[in-house]
Amino acid sequence: YELTQPPSVxxxxxxxxxxxxxxxxLPKQYAYWYQQKPGQAPVLVIYRDTKRPSGIPERFSGSTxxxxxxxxxxxxxxxxxxxxxxxxxxxxGTYVFGTGTRVSVL
Amino acid sequence: xxxxVESGGGLVKSEGSLRxxxxxxxxxxxxxxxxxxxxxxxxxxxxxxxxxxxxxxxxYADSVKGRFTIxxxxxxxxxxxxxxxxxxxxxxxxxxxxxxGADDYGFDLWGQGTLVTVSS
Numbered sequence: 001y002e003l004t005q006p007p008s009v010x011x012x013x014x015x016x017x018x019x020x021x022x023x024x025x026l027p028k029q030y031a032y033w034y035q036q037k038p039g040q041a042p043v044l045v046i047y048r049d050t051k052r053p054s055g056i057p058e059r060f061s062g063s064t065x066x067x068x069x070x071x072x073x074x075x076x077x078x079x080x081x082x083x084x085x086x087x088x089x090x091x092x093g094t095y096v097f098g099t100g101t102r103v104s105v106l
Numbered sequence: 107x108x109x110x111v112e113s114g115g116g117l118v119k120s121e122g123s124l125r126x127x128x129x130x131x132x133x134x135x136x137x138x139x140x141x142x143x144x145x146x147x148x149x150x151x152x153x154x155x156x157x158x159x160x161x162x163x164x165x166y167a168d169s170v171k172g173r174f175t176i177x178x179x180x181x182x183x184x185x186x187x188x189x190x191x192x193x194x195x196x197x198x199x200x201x202x203x204x205x206x207g208a209d210d211y212g213f214d215l216w217g218q219g220t221l222v223t224v225s226s
Contacts, residue, residue, distance in 0.1 A: 032212035034151075041201060041216035042151065048210055085151050089211035093156045095141065095167035100150040 001025050003086050003098035010104045014019075017073040019101045021086030024067055030070040032087045033062060042085065046071060073103070079103040108132035108215065110202050115220030120226070123140070128185040128202030128217055131178050136160075136180040139205035141213065142187045144198035144222075152198075155187065170196075192224045 004022040011017040021031060031049050034042035044053055048063035049069060059074045072078050086098035114126040126142070142154040155166045155176040164176050175188040185202050199221050203213035 011166070030211065034213075036151075041218055042213070043216075044212050044214050047206065047212040053214065083150075087151075087153075087212065093139075093158075093163065095153040095156060095211065097143075097151040097153055 002022040005101045019071045110217035112220040114171040122177040126187040130183045183212040
């Protein structure tokens with residue numbers, strides 16, 4: 001199965017960035033979001049659709065509606081410029097990543 | 107400290123083999139499912155394989171099924187990926203990652219990655 005994201009999102013500092021991820025299995029499976037900066041390993045920023053791991057700033061939030069999940073970055077900062085990936089999995093051990101979205105802070 | 111450290115990457119010829127290792131520290135390795143994930147140059151993340159806590163259940167992406175084998179040694183706190191019949195398109199940074207657990211299937215801990223280059 002596939003998870004589809006927009007290739008890029010541009011946002012001005014202080015504004016809100018919304019990154020969508022669509023997939024037919026998302027109503028039945030949790031979604032996870034990762035931030036990846038150049039030359040670094042990905043970092044989990046949202047799990048179980050809406051939960052933030054400890055240490056992740058409150059400006060990162062997740063939401064879900066049917067076959068679409070959304071990562072929202074409120075009050076975007078320059079340091080949020082990165083690639084973002086959604087991910088899902090089934091209980092049988094099949095995992096999938098979304099196509100990835102580059103967030104540019106103008 | 108809590109970390110994963112991959113090793114074993116390098117340059118290999120097409121049709122060759124390579125074995126990657128991932129050393130875990132700072133947490134109870136045997137309590138967690140583990141996975142391998144790769145990223146080709148300039149491309150997105152691709153999940154490759156998963157293994158359960160005891161190594162009795164595994165799964166693979168279609169792109170590597172029959173060529174790659176995941177395994178673990180809980181006594182050594184290590185995860186492995188045996189890669190055979192390598193192709194140019196297997197060139198990527200390979201990450202090992204810890205699965206959250208407790209019905210959460212996100213990856214909450216990643217290694218720094220090891221680069222595999224397959225020359226044709």
